[in-house]
Amino acid sequence: MRPQSIAVLGGTGFLGTRLVARLIKDGHRVTVLSRDREQHKHLLVLPGLTLENCDVYQEAQLSERFRGNDVVINLVGILNERGFGGSGFRRAHTELTRGVLQAARSAGVTRLLQVSALKAAVDAPSYYLRSKGEAEQLIRETSSALDWTLFQPSVMFGPGDSFLNRFAGLLGAIPLIFPLAKPNARFQPVLVDDVVDAMRRCLHGGFCSRQTYQLGGPQIYSLREIVGLAAKLTGRRRWIIGLPDVLARMQALVMDFVPGRPFSSDNYRSLTIDSVCTEDGLAKLGLKPQSMLASARLYLGALEDNARLSHNRASAGRNKSIQPLRLAVEPKVPVSTR
Secondary structure, X not given: OOOOEEEEEXXXXXXXXXXXXXXXXXXXXXXXXXXXXXXHHHHHHOOOEEEEEOOOOOHHHHHHHHOOOOEEEEOOOOOOOOOOOOHHHHHHHHHHHHHHHXXXXXXXXXXXXXXXXXXXXXXXXXXXXXXXXXXXXXXXXXOOOOEEEEEEEXXXXXXXXXXXXXXXXXXXXXOOEEEEOOOOOEEOOEEHHHHHHHHHOOOOOXXXXXXXXXXXXXXXXXXXXXXXHHHHHOOOOOEEEEOOHHHHHHHHHHHXXXXXXXXXXXXXXXXXXOEOOOOOHHHHOOOOOOOHHHHHHHHOHHHHHHHHHHHHHHHHHHHOOXXXXXXXXXXXXXXEEO
């Protein structure tokens, strides 16, 4: 495949950093647009990468930086807004996409790859999914001069994710009993590197022109099972208690005002529909998804190992005057759920 010139929005995030690194390795010329170049200078270690300051909400700036590129990739997405009412989601997802389409048109870019979300729809129950669906609608209704491909992943996991790692952090902060909203909500978690590979196969258009790909992993899990897996891999024994909907909504309302919003009312509404594929987009692209359990052991398991080492060091320090140093491996403790 011939090298492409690619402009990436959202290239400094979880998916973006892995995608950009792989595109550079494949020989493409990549420009990452960022609001604050100084915060992401670590990306400059990638040879052939250009990191530019850009207010992505300013169409004129976007158009200037899109000019001369073969492909634009939009990865921008937020899981929570700063305020309430959906305006933050509409700005980040819908209005930004509108600006990207207009800037691409004026800059003469003819290829767009956009990451949306599984179950995105204009009539979805949450602002997050609704604004993603509105962005998809804008793209599908754009002129035939623009060649696009949409990707709808379920929740993505991998080293440094905000999914399994977030649950691991919450499990560490909440002792004994872990109250869980919508425990039976279903997901089809997909490895971030599988999403990267799907996008790489669609860079040049062709068979994937004006197509939408649902991306999910090989297994479907309930939210209770996912939290249980995070607990098991990090060695944290917790009783995972599924909350009835009334209490779950109350929990979400309280969390709306917790710094960082580990859970929100909009997250709760997203959980009311299952994030499960109705078609296998990875198979259509000739890809075989990787297991979450096998992959998560490699990075969540390290948390368990570190916890044990810290415990062993502390124990050795307390007892070194009366007994020789030894490593004591704690037995595996099953996670209790109900």
